[in-house]
Amino acid sequence: MNPYREQASLIKAMAHPTRLHILDILSRGEACVCHLTTILKHRQPNISQHLMVLREAGLVRDRRDGIVVYYRLADDRTPQVIVLTREILRSRGFEVEFPPIPTLPVKGCPCPKCGGEGPCI
Numbered sequence: 001m002n003p004y005r006e007q008a009s010l011i012k013a014m015a016h017p018t019r020l021h022i023l024d025i026l027s028r029g030e031a032c033v034c035h036l037t038t039i040l041k042h043r044q045p046n047i048s049q050h051l052m053v054l055r056e057a058g059l060v061r062d063r064r065d066g067i068v069v070y071y072r073l074a075d076d077r078t079p080q081v082i083v084l085t086r087e088i089l090r091s092r093g094f095e096v097e098f099p100p101i102p103t104l105p106v107k108g109c110p111c112p113k114c115g116g117e118g119p120c121i
Ligand SMILES: [Zn+2]
Pocket: 034, 035, 038, 106, 109, 110, 111, 112, 113, 114
C-alpha cells in the first residue's frame, strides 16, 4: 500500500470549494443539511452529495435526531488544514477575506437550531 495514496484521497475529498466551505461551517459546530443549504445558497441535493463525499472519506459523521440528520467534523484537527492552507495563500499575497460563518440563528433558515419548524430533512 502506498501511504501517499491514502493521504491523497483524504486531501482529494476536501479539495472542492463547497466541501471546504462545509468543513469551515462544521468547524463551528454540527449542522443539518438545510442549515448548510441556507448558508451556502446551493440546492439541497448538491449539499447532500458533498456531505456524502465527506462522510465516505471519514471527514464528517452524522447523527439523527428525529427526522433531522446533523453533521459534524469527525476530527477536531480538520480545521487546522483550512487554517494552514489559508496561511500559505496569505504568505503569497492572497488577501481575499473568507466569508464569516454566520452565528445562530441564521436568518431564513428553517432548521430547529435556528428556531425554525422545518421542513428540514
Ligand atoms: Zn439553521
